[in-house]
Amino acid sequence: MRYELFYWPSIQGRGEFVRLALEQAGADYVDVARRRGHGLGMAEMTRLMEGPGLDRPPFAPPFLRAGRLMIAQTANILHYLGARLGLAPKAEPGRLWAHQLQLTVEDLIVDIHDTHHPIAASLYYEDQRPEALRRARFFTEERAPELLGYFEHVLERNRGGRGHAVGRSLSYVDLSLFQIVAGLRYGFPAMMERLEPRIPRLVELHGRVAQRPGIAAYLASARRLPFNQNGIFRHYPELDD
Amino acid sequence: MRYELFYWPSIQGRGEFVRLALEQAGADYVDVARRRGHGLGMAEMTRLMEGPGLDRPPFAPPFLRAGRLMIAQTANILHYLGARLGLAPKAEPGRLWAHQLQLTVEDLIVDIHDTHHPIAASLYYEDQRPEALRRARFFTEERAPELLGYFEHVLERNRGGRGHAVGRSLSYVDLSLFQIVAGLRYGFPAMMERLEPRIPRLVELHGRVAQRPGIAAYLASARRLPFNQNGIFRHYPELDD
Numbered sequence: 001m002r003y004e005l006f007y008w009p010s011i012q013g014r015g016e017f018v019r020l021a022l023e024q025a026g027a028d029y030v031d032v033a034r035r036r037g038h039g040l041g042m043a044e045m046t047r048l049m050e051g052p053g054l055d056r057p058p059f060a061p062p063f064l065r066a067g068r069l070m071i072a073q074t075a076n077i078l079h080y081l082g083a084r085l086g087l088a089p090k091a092e093p094g095r096l097w098a099h100q101l102q103l104t105v106e107d108l109i110v111d112i113h114d115t116h117h118p119i120a121a122s123l124y125y126e127d128q129r130p131e132a133l134r135r136a137r138f139f140t141e142e143r144a145p146e147l148l149g150y151f152e153h154v155l156e157r158n159r160g161g162r163g164h165a166v167g168r169s170l171s172y173v174d175l176s177l178f179q180i181v182a183g184l185r186y187g188f189p190a191m192m193e194r195l196e197p198r199i200p201r202l203v204e205l206h207g208r209v210a211q212r213p214g215i216a217a218y219l220a221s222a223r224r225l226p227f228n229q230n231g232i233f234r235h236y237p238e239l240d241d
Numbered sequence: 242m243r244y245e246l247f248y249w250p251s252i253q254g255r256g257e258f259v260r261l262a263l264e265q266a267g268a269d270y271v272d273v274a275r276r277r278g279h280g281l282g283m284a285e286m287t288r289l290m291e292g293p294g295l296d297r298p299p300f301a302p303p304f305l306r307a308g309r310l311m312i313a314q315t316a317n318i319l320h321y322l323g324a325r326l327g328l329a330p331k332a333e334p335g336r337l338w339a340h341q342l343q344l345t346v347e348d349l350i351v352d353i354h355d356t357h358h359p360i361a362a363s364l365y366y367e368d369q370r371p372e373a374l375r376r377a378r379f380f381t382e383e384r385a386p387e388l389l390g391y392f393e394h395v396l397e398r399n400r401g402g403r404g405h406a407v408g409r410s411l412s413y414v415d416l417s418l419f420q421i422v423a424g425l426r427y428g429f430p431a432m433m434e435r436l437e438p439r440i441p442r443l444v445e446l447h448g449r450v451a452q453r454p455g456i457a458a459y460l461a462s463a464r465r466l467p468f469n470q471n472g473i474f475r476h477y478p479e480l481d482d
Contacts, residue, residue: 055398056338059345059391071337073344080337096312096321097297103314104300110351118359118372120379131359131372138361150300157296 001084003029004065006045011231012183014074014109015062020175021078023218025085031223075102078172087172098166101154101173108147108180112187113232115139115239125236136239140191144184148199151177155201163205170212177202178209183233190241242325244270245306247286252472253424255315255350256303261416262319264459266326272464316343319413328413339407342395342414349388349421353428354473356380356480366477377480381432385425389440392418396442404446411453418443419450424474431482 003022007015009031022029033041048070049058058072064080071077079099082088088098113121118135119128154165165173181202185192196203209215218224227233244263248256250272263270274282289311290299299313305322312318320340323329329339354362359376360369395406406414422443426433437444450456459465468474 055400056341057391057394057398058341059348059388069334069337071341073341076337076341076344079340093310096310096317099320100297100299100312100314100317103317107300114355119375120383122379122383128375131375134360134369134372138363142361142363147300150298153298157298159296 001028001066003027003081005029005031005062006048006064007031007033007062009033009041010225010228012179012225012227012233013062013231016179016225017074017105017172017176018062018064018077018081019223020179020215020218021081021085021087021172023223024170024175024212024214025081025087026214027081027085075099075106078102078176082172085172087170087175089167089171094167098171098173101151101165102176104147104150105173105176105180108143109232111139111143111147112183115187116234116236125234132236132239140188140239140241144188144191145195145198148180148195148202151180152199152202155205163201163208165205170209174205174209175215178206178215181206182210183227186227187233187235188240189235194241242269242307244268244322246270246272246303247289247305248272248274248303250274250282251466251469253420253466253468253474254303254472257420257466258315258346258413258417259303259305259318259322260464261420261456261459262322262326262328262413264464265411265416265453265455266322266328267455268322268326316340316347319343319417323413326413328411328416330408330412335408339412339414342392342406343417345388345391346414346417346421349384350473352380352384352388353424356428357475357477366475373477373480381429381480381482385429385432386436386439389421389436389443392421393440393443396446404442404449406446411450415446415450416456419447419456422447423451424468427468428474428476429481430476435482 005015005018007013033045035041045061048054054070056070062074062077063070063072064077071080082098083090083095088095115136116125116132117128118131125132158165161168164170165177210219246256246259248254274286276282286302289295295311297311303315303318304311304313305318312321323339324331324336329336356377357366357373358369359372366373399406402409405411406418451460
């Protein structure tokens with residue numbers, strides 16, 4: 001099966017959670033908007049989303065074409081891929097638990113995004129800066145400790161899990177938690193310096209995932225876009241601790 | 242199977258999307274925090290969430306106990322229940338599509354909630370009112386038309402679907418869209434008066450769901466909490482059109 005991933009070509013964004021799973025599994029996939037040059041790929045993505053061709057149109061990228069299926073919503077894509085790529089438990093209780101954690105990662109992503117866009121995604125950061133300063137303080141002082149603490153607790157509870165979030169082997173949840181730690185270190189370095197001593201298992205998970213051969217090769221490749229000021233994780237020093 | 246739903250006892254909130262599915266299906270369920278009196282039920286919910294008893298702790302309500310399973314995240318609960326209550330397609334493509342739509346409903350719910358809480362869930366509305374006024378304008382002018390328009394488009398594309406969002410019969414997505422229309426009419430009556438002519442299929446779906454015997458009986462019962470100023474849908478006239 002050759003998968004086709006449709007996502008914005010110049011940011012990690014939500015698509016990165018899918019890319020990490022495909023890369024770790026060594027899956028055969030095409031990052032459509034990047035392969036065909038930004039202009040062409042973007043045009044194809046928009047045409048697909050808004051055109052008359054799909055009976056089940058996605059609301060927004062990322063979406064994944066897998067044979068005759070077109071699947072949108074990041075956590076839904078990972079739910080579908082997890083079983084096929086060996087990155088989730090096979091039995092239903094474990095699959096539901098992995099998905100539940102991924103949806104909580106999604107909640108955290110919304111909070112991170114909204115630190116710099118608390119009013120409107122369609123406005124520039126500079127046009128919602130006073131609100132961003134307020135929301136970011138709530139994030140660094142309340143939400144980030146609370147949500148990172150929750151995932152730390154999940155790792156602690158998974159006795160015998162050898163440091164994995166779900167069961168005893170690597171899942172897409174571990175990959176997503178790696179990305180969260182990496183992104184927060186980019187966007188909120190001072191906050192992370194303060195919080196990391198309280199979340200040793202998450203920090204350790206991040207390091208271990210980064211050293212998996214598939215992920216290490218990906219991170220060293222040109223396929224891994226650098227963090228930048230257009231994605232979910234942005235570094236505005238005034239929003240940090 | 243007797244299901245146990247754990248959710249805040251005095252609001253519809255996210256729990257309502259689960260209640261509607263259980264009620265429509267005539268499922269055997271207990272709304273734990275409400276049955277045992279607010280104090281006792283709330284204590285049990287908090288004890289479960291924060292106590293040492295669960296290896297797979299939920300981050301927040303709602304969560305559902307189904308035999309030995311404890312499932313959290315609204316869309317995940319509906320994904321689990323849908324197959325069992327006859328409120329979702331049985332085959333994987335249809336299940337994924339229903340879940341994808343439900344996750345987009347979740348995106349809309351976040352936008353609705355954040356109109357009155359754009360800065361912090363832990364602050365009163367009155368303490369984030371200027372920001373709320375700005376975010377609500379973005380909601381009524383951009384996000385609500387965009388997302389409601391998307392669901393209208395989905396209904397239109399589902400040719401032969403007899404007015405349902407997914408396939409040819411009632412699903413939990415229809416129930417959730419009913420709740421969205423009902424809640425927005427409560428919270429944003431002026432906006433809905435303006436938008437409803439553009440979303441005739443959604444309006445019609447709302448009316449049809451309200452008349453289903455299971456739902457009509459539920460809505461007429463004391464089990465249906467009224468909308469109020471503590472839930473997701475709130476009526477602050479200054480945030481409306």
